Amino acid sequence: MIDELPFLQRIRLRHLTEYRYNQPVEFGPHRVMMRPREGHDIRIVGGRIEIEPEPTIRFLRDVYGNSIAILTFDKPADRLRLNIEAELVYIRDSPTEALIDPAARFFPFQYPPQEQIELVPYRLPSYPYDSATLIDWLQALYRPGQQVETAALLQALNHHIFKSFAYARREEMGVQLPSETIRKGSGSCRDFAVLMMEAARHWGFGARFVSGYIQMGEGQHGATHAWTEIYVPGAGWQGYDPTNDKPVGREHIAVAVAREQEKASPISGSWFGPSGAFAGMDVVVEVAPA
Known part of the structure; x- marks a missing residue:
């Protein structure tokens, strides 16, 4: 049945993360979000x-519907290694611009009453103190009183x-404030995703942060990635990738969605030991046709 579906693409995904320590340390609970979000457009057909060290694993779904593995460890170790592999089939729909509700085809518009309550968390700014900077920066795109598609x-x-911004790979955890990205003129993919999310919220759109993977060009391995989804009546959640100046497509694989970036982090947890015990980490991501 799957082989008969249109726009079919098979993808092989591997995500290896290894934390190294110069002596055994104890690990607290870890929260892992690496399982792709399944739906009408993507399905997992295999994986491991x-x-x-071997943990006790408990699975749950959070308030956003993300699949989360909670890992608990019962013995010290000098490394923590997580290797996740999956084979996916990706069925992409036709372009949805034509499916936008006629009442929302032009901005500004009002969300239907039945959707307004559900969208409240996604319309509230995460960085309200950055509003003045965002207002100034957005003047080049839209001014109150205009009507645009x-x-x-x-x-x-x-x-x-x-x-407007230069891409800068950052190894530090977390994201820059939108005002910081504007001031610096540079940022990572997650910084750009947060900036677009907050800008869309300033205009009144429902917007959320997405973490996942992106398939790169031929000969490249792929990478973890972040982008933004914006809710448009009739079309639903629409993905935008400001890092690459494109709508989200078959090369994007979503893992987690959330109102804020820190709730969509692939791996979070703690360890206990001497402050100098951490020796480094390695990350390998491969996303390629199967």
Whole structure:
């Protein structure tokens, strides 16, 4: 049945993360989000999980519907290694711009009453003290009183971030404030995703942060990635990738969605030992046609 579906693509995914220590340390509970989100457009048809040292694993779904593995460890070790592999089939729908509800085809618009309550958390800013900076920065795209096509406005915002900022790979945890990204003129994919999310919320859109993977060009391995989804009546949650100036497509694999970035982190947890025990980490991500 799967082989008969349109726009079919098979993808092989591998995500290896290894933390190294110069002596055995104890591990607190770890929260792992690496399982791709399944739906009408993507399905998992195979895979495996390898974790050293061996933990007790408990699975749950959070308030956003993300699949989370809670790992608990009962003995010290000098490394923590997580290797997750999956084979996916990706069925992409036709472009959805034409499916936007007529009442929302032009901005500004009002969300239908039945959707407004559910969208409240996604319309509230995560960084309210950055509002003044965002207002100034968004003047180039939209001014109150204008009427513009909704799809064109969101595409313009996506492009504006891409052309205005330089990509900078950052190893530090967390994200920059939107005002910091604007001031620095650079950021990582997660910084750009947060900036677009907050900008869309400033206009009144429901927006959320997405973490996952992206398939790169031929000969490249792929990478972890972050982008933004914005809710448009009739079309639903629409993905925008400001790092690459494109709508989300078959090369994107979503793992987690959340109102804020820290709730969509792939791995979070703690360890206990001497402050100098941490020796480094390695991450390998492979996303390629199966």
